[in-house]
Amino acid sequence: MTETIILSAVVIVGFYMAWNIGANDVANAMGTSVGSKAITFTQAVILAGIFELLGAILVGGNVTRTISKGIISLDATSDVSVFIIGMLSALLASAIWLNVASRLGLPVSTTHSIVGAVMGFGIVAYGFGAVNWNVAVAIVLSWVISPLFGGILSFFLFWFLLRNVIATENPVEAIKKVAPYLIFAVATILSLSMLYKGLKNLNLNLPFFDAIIISLTIGLLAFGLGRQSLKRIKNNNESSFAGRMKAMEKVFIVLQVITACYVAFAHGANDVANAVGPVAAVYEGIKSGQLLKEVPVPFWVLVMGGIGIVVGLATYGRHVIKMVGENIMNLRPSRGFAAEFGCATTVLVCSKLGLPVSTTHTLIGALVGVGFARGMGALNMKNVKMIVVSWLWTIPFTAVLTIILFFIAKAALL
Amino acid sequence: MRNLLAIFSRSPLGPLHEMMGEIETLMGMVPEMLNAVKAGDFSSTKETAKKIMQLEHEIDTLKNDIRDHLPHSVFLPLDRKDFLRILSNMDDIADCIEDIAILFTLRTMTIPEGFEDSLFDVWLRVQETFAECKKMISGFDDLIASGFSGPTANAFLEMIDSVNQFEWETDKRVYKASQAILALEDSESPVAIMMWMKILDKMGNVADSCESMAKGINITITK
Numbered sequence: 263m264t265e266t267i268i269l270s271a272v273v274i275v276g277f278y279m280a281w282n283i284g285a286n287d288v289a290n291a292m293g294t295s296v297g298s299k300a301i302t303f304t305q306a307v308i309l310a311g312i313f314e315l316l317g318a319i320l321v322g323g324n325v326t327r328t329i330s331k332g333i334i335s336l337d338a339t340s341d342v343s344v345f346i347i348g349m350l351s352a353l354l355a356s357a358i359w360l361n362v363a364s365r366l367g368l369p370v371s372t373t374h375s376i377v378g379a380v381m382g383f384g385i386v387a388y389g390f391g392a393v394n395w396n397v398a399v400a401i402v403l404s405w406v407i408s409p410l411f412g413g414i415l416s417f418f419l420f421w422f423l424l425r426n427v428i429a430t431e432n433p434v435e436a437i438k439k440v441a442p443y444l445i446f447a448v449a450t451i452l453s454l455s456m457l458y459k460g461l462k463n464l465n466l467n468l469p470f471f472d473a474i475i476i477s478l479t480i481g482l483l484a485f486g487l488g489r490q491s492l493k494r495i496k497n498n499n500e501s502s503f504a505g506r507m508k509a510m511e512k513v514f515i516v517l518q519v520i521t522a523c524y525v526a527f528a529h530g531a532n533d534v535a536n537a538v539g540p541v542a543a544v545y546e547g548i549k550s551g552q553l554l555k556e557v558p559v560p561f562w563v564l565v566m567g568g569i570g571i572v573v574g575l576a577t578y579g580r581h582v583i584k585m586v587g588e589n590i591m592n593l594r595p596s597r598g599f600a601a602e603f604g605c606a607t608t609v610l611v612c613s614k615l616g617l618p619v620s621t622t623h624t625l626i627g628a629l630v631g632v633g634f635a636r637g638m639g640a641l642n643m644k645n646v647k648m649i650v651v652s653w654l655w656t657i658p659f660t661a662v663l664t665i666i667l668f669f670i671a672k673a674a675l676l
Numbered sequence: 677m678r679n680l681l682a683i684f685s686r687s688p689l690g691p692l693h694e695m696m697g698e699i700e701t702l703m704g705m706v707p708e709m710l711n712a713v714k715a716g717d718f719s720s721t722k723e724t725a726k727k728i729m730q731l732e733h734e735i736d737t738l739k740n741d742i743r744d745h746l747p748h749s750v751f752l753p754l755d756r757k758d759f760l761r762i763l764s765n766m767d768d769i770a771d772c773i774e775d776i777a778i779l780f781t782l783r784t785m786t787i788p789e790g791f792e793d794s795l796f797d798v799w800l801r802v803q804e805t806f807a808e809c810k811k812m813i814s815g816f817d818d819l820i821a822s823g824f825s826g827p828t829a830n831a832f833l834e835m836i837d838s839v840n841q842f843e844w845e846t847d848k849r850v851y852k853a854s855q856a857i858l859a860l861e862d863s864e865s866p867v868a869i870m871m872w873m874k875i876l877d878k879m880g881n882v883a884d885s886c887e888s889m890a891k892g893i894n895i896t897i898t899k
Contacts, residue, residue: 290680369682429826503827504818511821589681594821626683636753636823642685644749649683 264675265548268346272544273566275353279537280570282360283372285578287533288314288571290625291525292579293586294598300515303580309519310526310579311572317530317613318568320460323559324616325532326567328397329376329539330546330559332616334384335394346547347675348387351667352379352660353540359660369645371620372536374653375660377401380540382661383668401617405653408608408619409627416604417631423596424635433510438492441517445488448524448603450481455531455610514595521602528609529621530568536618538567593629597637601628623650685750688759689816691742692766696813698735699766702728702773703806706799709780714792718784725777732774739767753820754896765889769806772881779875785868788860794853795872798879801849805842805886808835812893819897829897839890846883850876 292306301309336345356375363370377398384393427436454477457468468476495513542563550557605621605628612619626649633641705728712720742763746752752759787795812835815828822828857864857872 293680424823424825428821428823429829431827503822503831504815507818507821507828586681589684593684622680625680629683630751633751633753636820638751638753639687639689639820640685641751642683642749643751644747645682647749 268350268675269544269548272350272353272541275350275357276537276541277566277570279353279357279360279372280534280567281574281577282357283533283537284314284571284574284576286364286574286582287372287529287621288526288575288579289582289586290622291522291529291602293583294593294595294602295515295519295522296583297587297589297593298515298518298595298598300519300595303583306522306583307576307580309523310575313523313526314530314534314571314575315568316456317527317532318534318571319561319564320456321527321531321610321613322534322538322564322567324459325535325613325618326539326542326559326564328401328616328618329380329535330543332397333377333380333394333401334388334392336388336392340388340392342547342551343676344387344672346544347671348383348664348668349380349540349543349547351671352376352383352664353537355379355382355660355663355667356536359656359663363656369649369652370656371622371653372533373618373620374405374656376536376539377618378653378657378660379664381657382664385661386665386668404612404617404619405623408612408617408624409630409650412601412604412608412624412628413631413634414604415607415631416600416628417635419603420597420600420632420635420637423600424637427510428507428596433506434495434513437510437513437517438495441492441513442485442489444517444603445520446481446485448520449484450477451607451610452524452527453477453480455527455614459614511595514599518595518599518602521599521606524606525602525609525621525625528606528613530571531613532609532619533621534564534567534571537570538563541566594637597629597632600637601625601632604628604631620653626650686745688742688746688750688752689820691738691745692763692813692816695735695738695742695763695766696810698731698738699770700806700810702731702735702770703803705731706773706776707796709777710796710799713780713785714787716786721785722781725781728777729774732770735770736767739763753824755899758892758896758899761892762889765885765892768885768888769882772878772885776875776878779871779878783867783871785871788857788864788868791853791856791860791872794849794856795876798846798849798853798876801842801846802879802882802886805839805846805883808839808842809886809889811835812839812890816893824897824899832893832897836890836894839887843883843887846880850880 288310292310295301296303296306330349334345336342353376356372356379359375359379360370360372381393381398423440427433427440430436454473457476458470458473459467492513538559542559545560545563546557602625605625608624608628609619609621626646629638630641630646632638705724709721709724709728712724743760746756746759748756750756812832815832818828819832853876854873857869857876861869
């Protein structure tokens with residue numbers, strides 16, 4: 263009976279977290295495309311929904327596993343009921359913290375909250391030794407590395423675009439030549455991440471070599487399709503260079519829709535775990551009475567998280583996307599493209615490695631990277647710094663809140 | 677989500693365009709004043725000078741506003757120092773025009789015979805120099821869009837060359853006009869000649885500031 267209540271509670275809070283993630287974060291991906299009027303709100307919601315769901319279901323398992331059993335390592339003698347209550351507290355603490363923080367206008371990350379929360383209860387429930395410090399250190403390092411890596415990637419991509427497209431005599435013709443290769447890269451990376459170890463849940467596990475061959479084929483197909491559709495774009499032979507630049511940005515508007523889907527996919531893959539990691543842990547603990555490292559994340563848990571994100575996007579994300587779209591005008595499509603590409607690639611690689619990173623932080627790192635390549639109008643570095651150090655106070659806060667909730671729940675339920 | 681929006685800062689370029697537009701208006705008031713002097717209408721001269729001083733004050737306020745919105749934490753695609761140099765050169769242009777206006781109010785000036793053409797010629801060159809700078813500031817967004825390179829940058833380098841050319845032309849005209857006024861040392865009062873020399877000097881300074889501004893823009897491109 264108690265178990266049913268706990269499971270229902272964790273599912274409800276997990277769904278609420280997923281809703282929150284969908285409502286707030288998805289605009290990271292789609293806001294710019296809506297702002298540049300490449301797609302409408304409805305189209306953005308549909309596209310983001312599809313790719314978030316795909317990312318969550320096909321790649322979301324890796325990070326979910328890290329959060330549900332990677333951070334705290336238990337042995338056979340550990341008390342599973344304590345673990346179940348702890349995970350519920352962790353999820354609740356993160357949800358409360360996110361609500362408080364957004365009320366106060368503080369820049370916080372869902373990823374940082376949940377990781378801090380899980381570590382917090384792990385320490386009080388089982389002692390310092392129970393925290394898998396290798397994993398914990400890797401996660402914290404990934405929070406430093408992911409914005410940096412996203413920044414470096416975007417810096418070089420923008421630098422390349424500057425050299426080969428933007429600062430050429432005929433940028434429209436140049437982008438028509440370069441774009442198919444970029445489309446090829448996105449399509450290949452996306453399909454590889456889905457196919458390689460991604461279809462486990464569908465009982466379709468392809469070996470790496472097969473996955474690579476199929477991904478390359480899909481990439482080539484996208485390359486051909488992209489080139490054909492780009493050919494149809496007429497070069498109006500604008501006489502002024504400024505006019506030609508505008509025409510080039512129009513091509514980037516279209517390309518940006520592709521990277522926006524890429525970001526949505528990576529976001530689903532990484533952030534679904536923040537909501538469903540604890541759900542998976544509680545479900546497994548209740549079902550088997552113990553925690554086994556080898557058990558895959560239940561499929562329904564990922565689907566639930568994915569649906570939660572999509573519902574959040576559909577109900578509230580519209581409003582956020584609109585706000586971002588209207589306020590992000592000084593981001594040119596070519597810059598948005600470079601930043602989103604760097605961000606999504608970084609987040610997806612981290613997701614594959616099971617590292618929970620912050621999509622927003624990585625995107626900010628990528629935008630700063632483009633800025634260093636002289637691509638941005640004006641960036642507020644004070645706010646960038648504030649956002650980057652925000653996890654320094656997010657972790658202690660959610661950790662302490664989790665500990666408090668944990669003791670309350672333990673007293674009430676055990 | 678607020679996170680992402682918070683990192684975009686207000687671009688200082690919008691107000692910069694506004695400031696350049698006001699300086700253009702200020703430039704346009706000088707011929708108005710010269711014509712009033714030519715017509716011997718001292719009250720009208722004073723009226724225009726007053727308008728110039730008012731507008732210069734507004735430009736000053738605008739400049740301070742732009743500078744104050746540019747804390748060290750704002751990251752621009754051009755060096756802060758270079759941006760502030762361009763801003764300061766624009767301010768110098770406005771200052772020089774104000775000085776010219778003040779000089780015309782200190783004393784009732786009459787344009788000596790044979791000097792009028794040289795005087796108006798100097799100002800024409802100054803205006804040409806300024807117009808080229810105005811063109812560059814108007815197109816500065818395009819320069820940023822192109823990443824300070826490629827054909828846009830080349831077009832800017834050409835405009836910078838013409839600014840230098842026009843400034844040189846201005847200097848030549850100032851030299852000629854100075855010769856013309858000094859040739860009248862027997863018929864004109866020494867005070868009048870001193871005043872005209874000062875006015876010519878200030879007009880030359882406007883063109884100098886334009887040239888310095890062009891140099892500042894040049895640095896942003898070659899960096």
